[in-house]
Amino acid sequence: MSASENDIDKQKRRHRGPLIGIAVVVIFALGYLVWWFGYEVAEGNPPQGADVQMDGRTGETGAAPQAGSVGGNSPASADNAPAPPATAPAD
Numbered sequence: 055m056s057a058s059e060n061d062i063d064k065q066k067r068r069h070r071g072p073l074i075g076i077a078v079v080v081i082f083a084l085g086y087l088v089w090w091f092g093y094e095v096a097e098g099n100p101p102q103g104a105d106v107q108m109d110g111r112t113g114e115t116g117a118a119p120q121a122g123s124v125g126g127n128s129p130a131s132a133d134n135a136p137a138p139p140a141t142a143p144a145d
Contacts, residue, residue, distance in 0.1 A: 108115050
């Protein structure tokens with residue numbers, strides 16, 4: 055069974071408004087989802103037990119190293135002190 059009226063130009067005019075409305079709603083929904091995802095990421099709670107770290111190789115748990123130091127020691131400790139200057143060999 056075929057359509058009784060095949061006036062393509064009239065169909066384009068009649069469908070233009072609803073198609074634009076659908077596009078606007080889809081764009082709004084995508085923008086809202088992006089905003090919502092960003093809000094959830096920015097305002098999310100940190101994971102519980104963040105002070106305990108698990109070694110992925112052995113499965114052992116231990117305290118996390120202190121923030122701000124490479125070796126987990128105080129930044130002013132002897133492990134983080136600069137090396138003494140090299141001296142010239144005595145003749």
